[in-house]
Amino acid sequence: MNAIEVKNISKNYFPKESGKFVGIGERSILQNGSNLNSPLGVGGISFDVKRGEIFGLIGPDGAGKTTIFRILTTLLLPDQGTASVDGFDVVADYKEIRNRVGYMPGRFSLYQDLTVEENLNFFATVFNTTIEENYELVKDIYQQIEPFKKRRAGKLSGGMKQKLALCCALIHKPSVLFLDEPTTGVDPVSRKEFWGMLKKLKEQGITILVSTPYMDEASQCDRIALIQNGEFLKIDTPDTIIEQYRNKLWAVKSDSMYKLLTDLRANEQTKNCFAFGDKHHVSIDNIQLTISGLKELLEKKGHLNIDIKEIEPTIEDCFMQLIQG
């Protein structure tokens, strides 16, 4: 049995009669020959998360990540389709699911007027347990905020709030952990630390569904779903998605980077070209074009100190290729 199973789920926040759609699973409904007004059409989005897996939902704001979280944590009813968590149906068995899962919403949702310790105690009590009973599970994380246990949650810095929220989501020893954008707005160092904590939780057998808008975090997941406008672009391991990148990809540098971007885009053999830190990533359609060939072209345009290297695509390259179709 998978930890999470989602079949043909869709959700439209607009009423059916409006003819408008904001939510998840619209396009795949239409593609499957059904339409918005059909009461039980097939289509929608589907995916499974295996037990003990870290599964990432990767996509920008507004892609539908939170909608999926809310359906799986039984806070929102889907329009169609079925989903189960730990074998329990999200509609019929909602009470059972609520006892078993931990949920850290995107927006900080602890009690600002309670202290660190009081918040943790509160969540333990709500789930009929005590801090002591599951202390081992949260110990590593809680020890980092323990010096501030008498401080009110509202007075904590961003990084500490995030750690406290994770502790509160874990204190009843959930079998599945839902983390909605836990690293958004968090600096790169704290983000790395946070992923380290998730790896440790995985070792303890907890299944984790986590979302992020940071593409560079994809490689930390066992499998990912790339999501945009309420639809999955791809579900697979990060390595497989990278292997499936369709074009040659080169990283290009010269002394005049802004001009280089325009010149590369104007080149007919360029499929697309984007700035990537101190280099531009160019995907090349034409298999005959060689690195020295492109170098020559750029020299003719007056570029100096040209450096071109073939590179392995990142998940961000793959995402951009997929949304450009």
Added chain:
Amino acid sequence: MDDKIQQNTTKVITAENLTKKFGHFTAVDNISFEVERGEIFGFLGANGAGKTTAMRMLCGLSIPTSGTGLVAGYDIENQTELVKKSIGYMSQKFSLYDDLKVWENIELFGGIYGMKDKEIKVKTDELMKVLNFENERDKLVGSLPLGFKQKLAFSVSIFHTPRVVFLDEPTGGVDPITRRQFWELIYDATSKGITVFVTTHYMDEAEYCDRVSIMVDGRIEALDSPKNLKKQFHANSMDEVFQQLARKSTRLAD
């Protein structure tokens, strides 16, 4: 008088020993730096390093405990209203009013900055063309996709042609293509002489800045071009530079 200031100096921001204390806590600890006209200045630091406090002082919203600062030629302690008039500001959290239409937002902000009605009208037409937004003009901002909103918010923040625009994590949560289009708008603004002061958690974006400062525990620990910083720290990317510096932090509050 305004023009005089602009001619006399190429420095748009000057901070000298700027410090802000809250009780016993020193949020910003004696920072000094200068930003040139037309420069893209990246202001980096870990959560809690003091970036927001420093930015609030430069925008005339918080008075320094000690030290001095000039923004667009005005003193950030005694001329806060003049500072506010000469800058633009945009953040991921607050930018535009969702329940006003696109043109209404532009008119509102143009009006607040004292622009004439006619000027607002002409420039609105221009802007809608440049952004390819002519069909969105009468739509509520709340109904636009995030990427549209962020591009519009940036354009509104420089609508009154400020000397310098402060961008606080402008691209958070935006899809990778829109994020890159956003940076193209930034380049375009600097080509018109607008100075850009920007914070970000995307380290690839740090590479797009002319110079970058990195704050650790209230102090500026490094300040140079991305190229020189990478050389100085023997790093291949700005992410490595950042990781090396931010790990030095001893500030327990974060």
